[in-house]
Amino acid sequence: MPAHALDEDGVSLYVHLPFCVRKCRYCDFNSYAWTGQDLERHVEALLVEARARAAELRPQTVFFGGGTPSFLPAPLLARLLAELDAITGFRGSAREVTLEANPESFDAARAAACIDGGVTRVSIGVQSLRADVLAAYDRVHDAATARRAFEHARAVGFKRVNCDLIFAFPGQDPQAWREDLLEVISWKPEHLSCYELTYEPGTALTKLRDAGRWEGEESQRCQELFAMTAELCAEHGYGAYEVSAFARTGEASLHNLAYWRSLEWVGIGAGAASWRGGERRRNLERPELYEQALARNEDPIDELEQPSATTNLFEALMMGLRLREEGVLHSRLLRLTGLDATSACAPQWQMLHEEGMLETIRHGESRRTRVTPLGLRFLDDVLVRLAPDRLEV
Ligand code: SF4
Known part of the structure; x- marks a missing residue:
């Protein structure tokens, strides 16, 4: 199977540790x-849900996200991995098992528990190597701890490591960002995720900004920092395969590719989302409510919906157009939604092509559409124009 191949009918597993x-x-x-929440009780709840919803799932990829999965003590991590394997059979089926780790907790014991328990890829939340930036974000760790976490991953034998970084800190000196990025590149991770700092509704940062106590970065400067990031990554052999993701050849994140290709996944844990059999579901978000539901032998479900074909088409475009090279495969869209994007999205589809935002490439019978470099700069606008209320279905 080629490195990026995933079974179109396969299912992934997401496990949330909040x-x-x-x-x-x-x-x-x-x-x-x-x-002081009881972590053992939380893991027990996760396992109860896994027995009910993921028994014999045999996922093609697994992702432990959060929250901070590496916050669990090493023996508890080991137990979670072993029992989850006994329930789902992931060690025999998964081509990739990723665990998110934060520098302050990813010590030698946890690194060993992860690799012994079947984790094949670690994603470390480095974010920045600057003390002032880390403090402003209220991160717990410093640069030395991030370096150590990376060393722990290598020392126990992880061959696949991702580092998460954030750029566009207000007034960020491009030279300082360049130095951070170059240092992390010098560690030789297989994958880099470089996110622009965003202001999501309700976060502490957004409240500070709205109160005039934090200045957001201008969009032009964000674009420049992003261009510099892509250039540096390319120079050092990291291909840009998604908006924020850069990988050495064959090192793209398979689990995230499954999301971006709109393949199915089962999510377990507080607030975890799932997409399977044409249904989207979301679990109860609050950890204590999630645990209580499972303790009563109830399904911890909060929402279940069967989206319309048009909504599914938009979701698939929203995810797939993030893949810069690959884009969206028309045959996959048709299989997923029963709709032909070309006609369902006309005339927006045609206009976006004429404006040079989208391009469609044909290989024999197969067609794929992707954003051009111009479309990538205005991706949010492109997606707004393809939103369901603008579609002609
Ligand atoms: S960004 Fe911070 S608070 Fe949010 S999940 Fe990661 S470590 Fe936790």
């Missing part, structure tokens, strides 16, 4: 500062 040392200022994930 606790962190504290809440970072920019974070809008379903995560909570740990204030």
